[in-house]
Amino acid sequence: MPSQPKTEHQFSQVPYLPRDPKKYSPQIALVGCGGITEHHLTAYRDAGYHVTALCDVNRENAEKRRLAFYPEAQVFTDYRKVLKLPDIEVVDVTTHPDIRPPIIEDCLKAGKHVLSQKPFVLDLDIGEQLADLADKSGVLLAVNQNGRWAPHFSYLREVAHSGLIGEIAGVHCGVHWDHSWVQGTAFENVEQLILYDFAIHWFDFLTAVMGDRIPERVYASTASTGSQQIKPALLGQALIEYEHSQATLVFDAHVPSGGWDRTLISGSRGLIRSAGINLAGQKIEIITDEGIISPKIQGTWFPDGFHGTMGELLCAIEENRQPSHNARNNLRSLELCFAAVASSLSHEPVVPGTVRKLL
Incomplete structure (x- = not known):
């Protein structure tokens, strides 16, 4: 049988699944x-x-x-x-x-x-x-x-970190889900429901993908649709600038029928993208000079994401190191989030880290 292209074999070895400690069982x-x-x-x-x-x-x-x-x-x-x-x-x-x-x-x-x-x-x-x-x-x-351990997010992050698609130039996410289910719950009273409580997952994904790169500015906005029946704005978007790259996050949270979720990471040697109608139906494609690869991934965000967070903490304890989702790392995600909220209110770009409290 012919051997797999080198890159296809490499992409099949991406370690995206949750890990468990070897012996530690607290x-x-x-x-x-x-x-x-x-x-x-x-x-x-x-x-x-x-x-x-x-x-x-x-x-x-x-x-x-x-x-x-x-x-x-x-x-x-x-x-x-x-x-x-x-x-x-x-x-x-x-x-x-x-x-x-x-x-x-x-x-x-x-x-x-x-x-x-x-x-x-x-x-x-x-x-x-x-x-x-x-x-x-x-x-x-x-x-x-x-x-971070939603299978498609985890896979995309690990490919980005592997260098297989080169230096990251752009990270672009579009989330088109209905979030009006919060009507009548405590979440309806969260003024910045989309850019804060919901979007923190995507700000954190961006932080994890970009690693040590420091975001320079965030510009964001929110709006209510003409037909929504709940108080918080259900539309939100953010543009994040880095020295040699950029990111965009778009949230359409008033989608009464259907749904769509897309993520794209572009690099100097290719790109990787994921899209689907829901969290369980994500199709991933990797495009390089060698062609298009469509790896099959296992699992779903719920509950695998929760397995990943606790598993990484337990592994870190066993291995005597900081977990990748440690508090200081997450504060970088919150810096992006807080800057986006402030920008949506002032209609001006905001430098991450300069806004210390949620407004």
């Missing part, structure tokens, strides 16, 4: 048992992780998760009691961002490694203080940016 506690934690616990159960404590101020929420996923886990309504359990080494904190920092602080002071739900903080200075505290306490602090 006891994990979950603080906050809201709706999103169904995906956390599905991923942890399927990966064989040991969740032994579940905590929520509403005991019924914790009991529901215990019965569905970890029947032997202990249930608490006060997270401080969880932190007194000596066998708990890792705490997954999933509460809302306005009340999360003091919980994370207590976890770090108790010597627990922490996986924080996203968005990490509302104030970059507080985020830096928590990162400093983690270092001082000798533990790791990571952020649950689960989109």
Whole structure:
């Protein structure tokens, strides 16, 4: 049989799937048992992780998760009691961002490694203080940016880092999903729903793809459609400038029928793109001088993204290193996000890092 083209073989070896530690198998506690934690616990159960404590101020929420996923886990309504359990080494904190920092602080002071739900903080200075505290306490602090391990995002990122398509010139994302499902929920009261709570996944993807490159300016805008029935603007876009490259993020979150998602990374030796009607139907194409390659990838964002975030933290603990989604790295994503929100309000370009709090 003829051998594969060299590049096709290389593209088939891209390490995009979540990793698990080789031997490290700690006891994990979950603080906050809201709706999103169904995906956390599905991923942890399927990966064989040991969740032994579940905590929520509403005991019924914790009991529901215990019965569905970890029947032997202990249930608490006060997270401080969880932190007194000596066998708990890792705490997954999933509460809302306005009340999360003091919980994370207590976890770090108790010597627990922490996986924080996203968005990490509302104030970059507080985020830096928590990162400093983690270092001082000798533990790791990571952020649950689960989109990093969505299979198509993870694959595209790893190809970009491999150098197989050359030096990155552009990253362009278009997200055309209906987000009006938030009507009647607490999310409807998030003024910057699209550029903050939703788009943080794409700002974080961009940060991960661009690596050490420093963004110079962000220009963003938002708008409401003429027919939307919820309060937050459902249209948003951002242009991010780098010294020798650029990125665009476009969000059409009022798409009552259908949906479309596209991502493209262009490089000096080719490009890679992904597109599909939903997260489970992404088609990837890599275009180089040798032709077009269409690799088949495995998995879906939910729940594989949650497997990836916890798995990377556990591997980092085992390997005595910082996780790739560590708090300081995520602050760079939030710098982009906060700058975009500020720009959408001022209608002027904003330098990332100059806006310290969510406006």
